[in-house]
Structures are given as C-alpha cells and as structure tokens.
Amino acid sequence: MPSIDQYLNDLSDEFEVLGDWEERYRYVIELGRELAPLTDAERSEANKVRGCASQVWLVTEPQADGTLRFRGDSDAHIVRGLIAVVLRLFSGRAPDEILGFDTKAAFDRLGLSNALSSQRSNGLASMVARIRRDAELAKAA
Numbered sequence: 541m542p543s544i545d546q547y548l549n550d551l552s553d554e555f556e557v558l559g560d561w562e563e564r565y566r567y568v569i570e571l572g573r574e575l576a577p578l579t580d581a582e583r584s585e586a587n588k589v590r591g592c593a594s595q596v597w598l599v600t601e602p603q604a605d606g607t608l609r610f611r612g613d614s615d616a617h618i619v620r621g622l623i624a625v626v627l628r629l630f631s632g633r634a635p636d637e638i639l640g641f642d643t644k645a646a647f648d649r650l651g652l653s654n655a656l657s658s659q660r661s662n663g664l665a666s667m668v669a670r671i672r673r674d675a676e677l678a679k680a681a
Contacts, residue, residue, distance in 0.1 A: 551629075583595075589670050591662060594614050596623065600671075608633060610630055612627060
C-alpha cells in the first residue's frame with residue numbers, strides 16, 4: 541500500500557487537474573458515490589460522528605495486522621465525498637501513521653480549508669477527530 545503522503549500527492553494532483561472548485565466539488569461527490577453503503581445496523585448511534593451538520597456514520601474495523609480499516613456514509617452527497625477523501629488517506633493505516641499525519645496541512649494543501657463552509661469544515665474536523673480517537677484507542681490496546 542502506498543504511503544499516506546503518496547495518497548495525498550495523488551489527491552492533490554487530481555484536484556489540480558480539475559482547476560476550479562465547481563469541478564472539484566463534482567469530483568468529491570463522485571468519490572462519495574463510489575463508497576459502499578453501510579447497512580442499517582451500522583447506521584447506529586454508536587457509529588454516528590458528533591459535530592457534523594449532516595448525518596455521518598463511521599465504522600472502525602481493527603485488522604489482524606494492527607491497521608485500522610474505516611468505512612463511512614452520510615445522507616449528504618458532498619459530505620459522503622469528503623468521507624471518501626478521508627478514507628483514502630486513513631483507511632488501512634497503522635495507528636502511529638494516522639496519529640503522525642498532519643491533517644490540517646493536508647486539507648490546506650488540497651484547498652479544502654478555504655473551499656468549505658465553516659459547518660462543513662467543522663464536520664470534516666469531527667470525522668478526523670473520531671479517526672484519531674479510534675487510532676489512539678487501538679494503539680493503547
């Protein structure tokens with residue numbers, strides 16, 4: 541699996557090719573359409589991400605090799621796309637790699653920090669905080 545930085549480089553290159561933010565939003569929404577939906581059982585209160593304006597669910601699956609696999613879903617198309625971006629960066633990673641990654645710098649590089657509304661930015665931060673929390677719990681286990 542490529543490094544988290546390589547995935548960021550790939551995403552950054554993809555975003556640069558698209559040019560303006562209208563095209564980038566369409567691309568992010570398309571990424572979200574590629575996500576496998578969660579089951580009704582997985583859309584539970586326990587999996588709900590707090591701090592998001594939209595409904596967001598995140599499932600964390602510890603793997604035998606110590607990595608964490610994440611799956612997510614939302615009732616909003618753009619948020620579902622943002623989940624896809626986050627999962628591309630973090631799913632399949634070791635807790636140390638997740639915790640050592642500078643997410644704010646990554647989102648700044650992708651232009652997400654300036655392009656998203658404050659509500660969407662807060663929701664994105666809540667998703668990342670949940671992933672980091674789960675990585676800390678896995679590391680402590």
